[in-house]
Amino acid sequence: MSKTLLITGGAGFIGSYLADQLLEEGHRVRVLDNLSPQVHGGDCMRPDYLVDDVELVRGDVRDPDAVQKALDGVDGVYHLAAAVGVGQSMYQVAEYTSINNMGTAVLLEALIEKPVERLVVASSMSIYGEGMYRTALGQAVPGQRRGREQLKQARWELHDAEGAALEPVPTAEDKQPDLSSVYALSKYDQERLCLMIGEAYGIPTTAMRFFNVYGPRQALSNPYTGVLAIFASRFLNGKPPLVFEDGLQRRDFVSVHDVARACRLAYATPDAAGRVFNVGSGNAYTVREIAERVGAAIGKPLAPEITGKYRVGDIRHCFADVTLAGQVLGYRPQVTLEDGLAELVEWLPRASAVDRVDQAGQELARRGLTL
Known part of the structure; x- marks a missing residue:
């Protein structure tokens, strides 16, 4: 049955793919987005990739009037609006707290007055901190934070x-x-408030x-976006990617198509209510790789520059155990890294990529956030 669905932050990278998939299912899609200059560029115009069938309400999720307008007549909500970036969050504390925490609170107060049939909120693997580990005796243990002295000595593991x-x-949801x-x-505040x-x-909330997450439409000029997009921007500007520590830290890279699909499954699965799910590929790759x-x-095999530095935070x-999402949602990652990279490379010639990584690095160093 066709529904009217709201995506907060829906003009961004992940939200736009979710909008595409929802439209293909026959739903009506409305987006609330402030078209942030850091993501959308200085002109703050509606992005070309956001199809005409998507209704765009330009506004801030912290604005009760804008939120009320966006919620009018909707059946369900995907809450994706957020300021994104670990490093930047460590000095733009008020901005991140305002957008992510207060924005979610404003949305939820509106939903108390206008309840919807489902709410799906975007959380992050960053809440885990270190992932799970196994001892030499085979015991599963959570990773502990590394101290500054250890890091200054380049003892990374x-x-x-x-x-x-x-x-x-792999890290499961019970960590x-x-x-x-x-x-x-x-x-974490967004996640727990919504639940x-x-x-x-x-x-019912998930x-x-x-x-x-990676794929076409990422903001390549945003130095706080996903690492894969940052690397692509560096290569396009003829510069080697900068890799912290020794480059052997392991992460899970998941295609935006799979992420959007997981969000749809969460909305459509009654047993998903009240639960949290990892959304990853289930594979681990080193950042250097x-x-x-x-x-x-891309065809520019510049050797990455291994900085030997560490960023606070x-x-x-950390990489995903996606077993629970498979069991409850029927989620199975479908896009291999090879296919995902090929799609990204095919899109890159049409993308704008202003390299601001050096400036961002200098800002972090000035504030003592790199070692």
Whole structure:
């Protein structure tokens, strides 16, 4: 049955793909988005990739009037609006807290007055901090934060109390959060607020913990976007990608098509209410490997520059266990990294890529956020 669905932040990268898929299913789609200059450029115009059938309400999720207008007549909500970026969140504390925490609170107050049939909120793998590990005896243990002294000595890996190396393993949803950045704290707040209010007011709510999402339409000129897009921007500007630590930290990279599909499944699955799900590929790649593969795919195999530096708030290893999403939602990642990179490379000639990575790095260094 056709529904009218609202996507907050829906003019952005992930939201636009979700809008495409919802339209293909026959739904009506409305988007609330402030068209942030950091994401959409200085002209703040409606992006070309947002199809004409999407109704755009330009406004801020912190504005009660804009939110009320956007909610008029909708059946369900996907809440994707957020300021994104671990490093930037550590000095734009008020901005991130305002957009992510207060914006979610404003939306939820409006939903208390105008309940909808479903709410799906975008959370983040950043809430885990370090992922899960296995000891030499096979015991599963959560990763602990690395101290500054350890990092200053470039001892990147995690060890147990006896000094034995820990092996990273997939991280499942039952790992306790370890909030090591303002961004992580704000995403956890978004997640818990939505689940709490959803339960209190009878709005079935699901939180989706996205891992490292990539694909066409990412804001290549935003130095705080996903690492894969940042690497692509560097290559397009004839510069090697900058890789922190030794480049052997492992992450999960998931196609935006799979992420949008997971969000649709969460909305359509009654048993998803009140639960959280990892949304990743279920695969782990080193950051150095990703840099090399992006360069090879673009045809500019510049060796990545291994900086040996560390950013405050970064973690060593974290990649997704997607078993629960498969069991409950029927989610199966469909886009391989090879196919996803090929699609990204095909899109790049049409994209604008102003490299601002050096400026962002200088800003972090000036504030003592890199070691």
